[in-house]
Amino acid sequence: MTVLVAFDGSTPSRKAAEHAFATYPDEEIVLLRVAEAASGSTTAGIDLAREYLKDRRDEIAEKGFDEVPEFENPDDVAFRTEVTVGQPAREIVAFAEExxxxxxxxGSHGRSGVSRVLLGSVAERVVRRSPVPVTVVR
Structure with missing residues (x-):
């Protein structure tokens, strides 16, 4: 079994990782960091945008996961890290499919009401589009 944990360094994503470590210690755990690409025109400069995305992915991959050592992982559960670039909900679902x-x-920040409507919700989009079960940790 492979368990994907969406990780962005925030407190909710750390809680999600800790939940995965505690619940699935003997399974393959993958921490996925999605680096958001800068928005811009999609019609002009497609090749430039592709090059930027590749460079951005490489930059994030080189930095690694500085936050990982701070996780509560008392049993030293094994995990691996992956990096992708794009819109978080789309990239999480695509990674799960592929x-x-x-x-x-x-993890979820637990926004509700107007802030959720205005800001959107990665967790909600993933839950709606994921081809596999999703656990949202608060």
């Missing part, structure tokens, strides 16, 4: 992920775990 890599035979069995379960997705992600």
């Amino acid at each position: 890599h035979d992920v069995d379960h997705v775990i992600l």
